[in-house]
Amino acid sequence: MKKLLFAVTTAAIFGMAVTAQAADKMKACWVYVGPIGDFGYSYQHNLGRLAVQKELGDKVQTSYLENVSEGPDAERAFERLARDHCKIIFGTSFGFMDAEYKVAKKFPNIYFEHATGFKTAKNMGIYNLRWYEGRYIMGQIAAKVSKSHIGGYIVSFPIPEVLMDINAFVLGAHSVDPNFKLKIVWVNSWFDPGKEADAAKALIDQGADVLGQHTDSTAAMQVAEKRGVHAFGQASDMIKFGPHAQLTALEDNWAPYYVSRVKAALDGTWKPDNVWLGIKDDNAVELAPFTNMPDDVKAMAEATKKKIAGGWNPFTGPINKQDGTPWLKDGQVAKDSVLLGMNFYVQGVEGTLPK
Amino acid sequence: MLEAILLTIATASTPLLLAGIGELVVERSGVLNLGVEGMMLMGAVSGFAAAQMTGSAWLGVFAALIVGALFSLLFAFLTLSLVTNQVATGLALTLLGTGLSGMLGESYVGRPGLRLGTLDIPGLTDLPIVGHLLFGEDPLFYISIILVIGVSWFLFRTRAGLTLRSIGDNHGSAHALGIPVIGIRYLAVLFGGACAGLAGAQLTLVYTPQWVENMSAGRGWIALALVVFASWRPWRVFAGAYLFGAITIAQLNIQALSMPDMTFLPAPVYWLLATIKAVPSQFLSSLPYLATVVVLVLISRNRRLTMMNTPASLGRAFVPDR
Numbered sequence: 001m002k003k004l005l006f007a008v009t010t011a012a013i014f015g016m017a018v019t020a021q022a023a024d025k026m027k028a029c030w031v032y033v034g035p036i037g038d039f040g041y042s043y044q045h046n047l048g049r050l051a052v053q054k055e056l057g058d059k060v061q062t063s064y065l066e067n068v069s070e071g072p073d074a075e076r077a078f079e080r081l082a083r084d085h086c087k088i089i090f091g092t093s094f095g096f097m098d099a100e101y102k103v104a105k106k107f108p109n110i111y112f113e114h115a116t117g118f119k120t121a122k123n124m125g126i127y128n129l130r131w132y133e134g135r136y137i138m139g140q141i142a143a144k145v146s147k148s149h150i151g152g153y154i155v156s157f158p159i160p161e162v163l164m165d166i167n168a169f170v171l172g173a174h175s176v177d178p179n180f181k182l183k184i185v186w187v188n189s190w191f192d193p194g195k196e197a198d199a200a201k202a203l204i205d206q207g208a209d210v211l212g213q214h215t216d217s218t219a220a221m222q223v224a225e226k227r228g229v230h231a232f233g234q235a236s237d238m239i240k241f242g243p244h245a246q247l248t249a250l251e252d253n254w255a256p257y258y259v260s261r262v263k264a265a266l267d268g269t270w271k272p273d274n275v276w277l278g279i280k281d282d283n284a285v286e287l288a289p290f291t292n293m294p295d296d297v298k299a300m301a302e303a304t305k306k307k308i309a310g311g312w313n314p315f316t317g318p319i320n321k322q323d324g325t326p327w328l329k330d331g332q333v334a335k336d337s338v339l340l341g342m343n344f345y346v347q348g349v350e351g352t353l354p355k
Numbered sequence: 356m357l358e359a360i361l362l363t364i365a366t367a368s369t370p371l372l373l374a375g376i377g378e379l380v381v382e383r384s385g386v387l388n389l390g391v392e393g394m395m396l397m398g399a400v401s402g403f404a405a406a407q408m409t410g411s412a413w414l415g416v417f418a419a420l421i422v423g424a425l426f427s428l429l430f431a432f433l434t435l436s437l438v439t440n441q442v443a444t445g446l447a448l449t450l451l452g453t454g455l456s457g458m459l460g461e462s463y464v465g466r467p468g469l470r471l472g473t474l475d476i477p478g479l480t481d482l483p484i485v486g487h488l489l490f491g492e493d494p495l496f497y498i499s500i501i502l503v504i505g506v507s508w509f510l511f512r513t514r515a516g517l518t519l520r521s522i523g524d525n526h527g528s529a530h531a532l533g534i535p536v537i538g539i540r541y542l543a544v545l546f547g548g549a550c551a552g553l554a555g556a557q558l559t560l561v562y563t564p565q566w567v568e569n570m571s572a573g574r575g576w577i578a579l580a581l582v583v584f585a586s587w588r589p590w591r592v593f594a595g596a597y598l599f600g601a602i603t604i605a606q607l608n609i610q611a612l613s614m615p616d617m618t619f620l621p622a623p624v625y626w627l628l629a630t631i632k633a634v635p636s637q638f639l640s641s642l643p644y645l646a647t648v649v650v651l652v653l654i655s656r657n658r659r660l661t662m663m664n665t666p667a668s669l670g671r672a673f674v675p676d677r
Contacts, residue, residue, distance in 0.1 A: 183611045193567060193570045194562050194574070240467055
């Protein structure tokens with residue numbers, strides 16, 4: 001039933017691609033995995049698109065497809081945009097990778113950009129944010145403010161980006177409090193407010209008093225606010241949903257990158273790139289103001305942020321894998337390629353990794 | 356902790372139950388409305404918007420009920436008066452509801468919503484374990500239970516219920532007996548729409564008091580499956596909704612359990628939990644759906660039983676003079 005629904009919705013979405021007129025303008029297009037009204041991941045990407053529209057609106061027209069499911073359906077979405085004379089297409093979800101790659105091969109004259117993946121081609125570049133930098137800071141804050149020494153973490157799917165963030169969170173927490181435990185709950189969905197709320201309740205019932213999430217809705221923040229525990233926002237600043245709960249939020253600031261890439265496409269200087277932007281790159285990974293925490297914790301968070309902005313990587317050894325086998329030697333920094341393909345937990349993370 | 360888990364289950368199951376019991380009445384009258392998801396979303400967005408505009412969560416519930424019913428009226432008009440295909444029209448209703456609710460709700464995204472208050476009876480609500488569950492829930496929980504009792508009584512204990520079922524089983528004969536088939540079906544569809552609207556209000560005013568596009572995340576489809584799962588019997592819809600909710604919540608809780616802290620449990624229980632924990636969460640997430648398939652296989656095994664429970668005219672077009 002659900003599958004059928006998805007198939008039908010996607011089919012309908014093809015008919016709804018938002019397109020402005022004016023044929024002489026260059027077209028820049030986006031494909032979103034969720035609704036732009038999710039107030040989370042897709043919402044932030046759309047803010048980036050709006051920034052492009054605002055800054056380059058006289059030369060560029062933008063359009064987008066939202067709610068495109070990952071997998072084979074995505075291929076049709078990309079193909080449709082390519083045939084619709086888009087000059088540059090941004091695929092904004094990991095699961096679009098194979099579909100986008102295939103379509104990129106078919107349309108060599110169109111520029112493709114894929115977020116959070118690892119496949120590149122002559123006309124397909126990749127871009128990503130180093131969310132793990134923010135997660136490390138969050139882990140430190142969590143370990144400081146938690147009274148029960150138990151944190152909860154709501155996650156979607158075991159892909160590298162998610163595992164990287166779990167690992168960074170735990171490394172950060174253990175750098176402050178080695179007894180801090182992180183309970184992890186997989187909801188197997190990027191966006192299901194109800195289920196995210198249920199997971200938050202389950203974690204709080206089991207003693208967690210700080211919640212983190214790698215899912216897209218504000219539901220968990222609301223539960224935290226109601227139950228009187230702390231939480232971290234995801235993708236957008238969620239302070240309105242948790243005025244007493246939010247410690248900080250990991251915000252995705254895509255606008256500067258999108259503007260620069262669309263400009264490059266306009267000038268004809270576009271080349272496929274492989275960038276991974278972090279705190280030091282104009283706050284591409286932005287942390288919402290540190291709130292609801294004592295001053296010393298805030299100072300610690302600011303200090304770590306500065307350290308990371310100065311070039312320090314949270315994945316600096318010595319770090320062991322979960323089973324105790326050594327991964328990074330003292331002072332050794334993890335290679336980006338290893339991080340991008342991360343498929344293991346580091347020592348200190350509890351539970352088994354879903355395969 | 357047990358009480359908290361039971362409360363979470365009740366909250367998770369209520370929208371399924373509300374939408375399911377409404378759809379049951381619709382299908383008992385012989386109409387298949389696949390638009391539950393769309394009606395639910397329309398109810399959700401209008402409930403949220405009305406509550407924001409008026410400052411009263413109750414008015415939100417009322418608005419959701421009305422909008423859900425009005426939206427289903429569109430379906431009723433198309434399928435009953437213009438005799439369009441019910442499956443296609445229902446799917447269209449879901450698509451329309453999903454898109455329209457997203458558009459209408461655009462300005463409400465990112466705003467924290469009002470929460471419908473819970474019942475509080477001093478003394479009773481504070482009883483251990485069952486106190487909050489029985490006497491401290493939100494009004495929509497009680498409405499959902501009353502609806503199950505009411506629908507069950509109506510369908511099997513009243514003459515009007517018998518009439519409705521007879522239309523569902525054989526609209527030709529019912530028509531020949533002088534029963535206003537189309538009129539009664541209109542009422543049934545409206546009832547189903549109102550229930551789906553309430554389910555939507557539960558999402559935006561109780562479950563997660565906020566509006567985001569597509570926030571029902573497939574619950575309307577689950578409600579539809581529940582009706583078949585329940586072989587069109589009200590109490591089985593209740594059982595199905597709570598089974599579904601319980602499995603979902605239990606698997607989330609089991610995931611969060613840390614086994615070294617559980618050694619105080621008796622060995623068989625510990626062993627059972629450890630075994631479930633070893634099962635990948637992806638599989639556990641699919642359990643409620645799997646259960647539905649298994650039940651479907653079981654009930655369709657016996658052809659006679661299936662025929663007996665299924666409304667025989669379900670989904671078939673009816674034109675009075677034919």
